[in-house]
Amino acid sequence: MSTSRRAFLFGRKLPDSGWQRFCQRLARTCQGLLRVAEDGDVADLAPLRAQDVRHALALCAEHGVQLALADASASLPILPTLRVDPSNLNDLAPLQGAPGFWRAGPGCTLETLAAAGCTQFQVEAGADRPVQTLAAWLSGPAPAVLCPTGHGLASGVAAVDVLLADGSAITLGPFGAQDRQPLRGATLQALVPALFELSSSEDAARCLAAPHWPWAGRLDALQPVHGGVNLAHLLLGQGGALAWVESVLVTAMPAAPQAPARPVAAAGDMAAIDGAGARLADAVKQRFDPLGRFPALPLRLSDPY
Structure with a gap:
């Protein structure tokens, strides 16, 4: 017919x-x-x-x-x-049995989180900018400024429930001997070892030497300065390119740490770090999203120096 x-x-x-x-x-x-x-x-x-x-x-x-x-x-x-647009997915609820921790939807606003006591999300008084969701904050350049290299803990992000490109719903959070949550699912079991391998590469060593990690896909989460490894910090500044955030477990954090003082890098050194960061960003994207279900990663979110 x-x-x-x-x-x-x-x-x-x-x-x-x-x-x-x-x-x-x-x-x-x-x-x-x-x-x-x-x-x-x-x-x-x-x-x-x-x-x-x-x-x-x-x-x-x-x-x-x-x-x-x-x-x-x-x-x-x-x-x-x-x-x-996650604006309607804006739930915020205290985590039962864990005072000071909140489960936030991706559409929860920074103002709402700050009012709950998570002052790291405080918007400057009189700031002339649109209301920002938690998902947009996680995807943008703000975490690169708030959290110097190796200091993902300063974000107050304790765990993230995400939807991966293949449809897997997983939780990224504390990882290591002290964590009782096993890696669930074949996708996560393959992803995490591959990311650890990347984090021990020469390119990663160059990036870890920069005061700020400006590239999406923060492998410095696997080599933190303080505390244990937290896989959630991989997504700080991810640009919406690695996974869809379904909910975030957050807690209040004190003032952000200062980035360590480093000598001004020569132009050649900065170019080498930029090149390493770009290669790592591409590699992380391939591990998370080999089919390109999400947009391409932004190569840089801020100036590493």
Whole structure:
């Protein structure tokens, strides 16, 4: 039966492209506001439930669509793209049995977190800037400034529940002999050893020498200055390019530590560090998202010196 006759008999126009089929299925599956651009394969989704993003990512994988965090600092995504705004996923609740810890949704605002006592998210009085979500903060350059190299602990991020590119829902948090949580799932069991291998490379050694880690994919999380290894700190400044953040366990932290004083690097040394950082960023992206389900990593988030 021809498309025109089928549409006449059933009283509706059938989608005539993979993008249109994707958007129709997304509208049927997910709750929340969906806006589809009239020109170009770009849509914006403001989901009402965490499971809506899981459904959306599955559809993205099936239809070859990238899923991007709205207002993230990742490189411009390639088309077609679904931009997801987490603003409705803004729950904040104290963690039972753990005073001072809060479970926050990706859409929780920095102002809300600061009001709960997490002063590291305090917005300067009179600051003229839009309300920022926790997911956007995690994806942007702020953690690079707040947390010098090896000091991911200063972020107050204790653990992160994330959705990986292959659809796996995992928790990234404390790791090591003192941690009782095993690595669950084949994806995580393969990912973590690969990241530790990268963190012991010559490129990583160059980056660890910089006062600030400006590149996305913070392998310095695996060689912390204080405390144990925390896999959640890998995502500080990730640009929305490594995983989708479903929730974050946060706690209040004191003033951020000062970056260690280092002599001014020669131009050649800085170029070498930049090159090492770029290679590491690409390698981390490949380990987390080999199929490019999320946008490309931003190579630099801030000046390492």
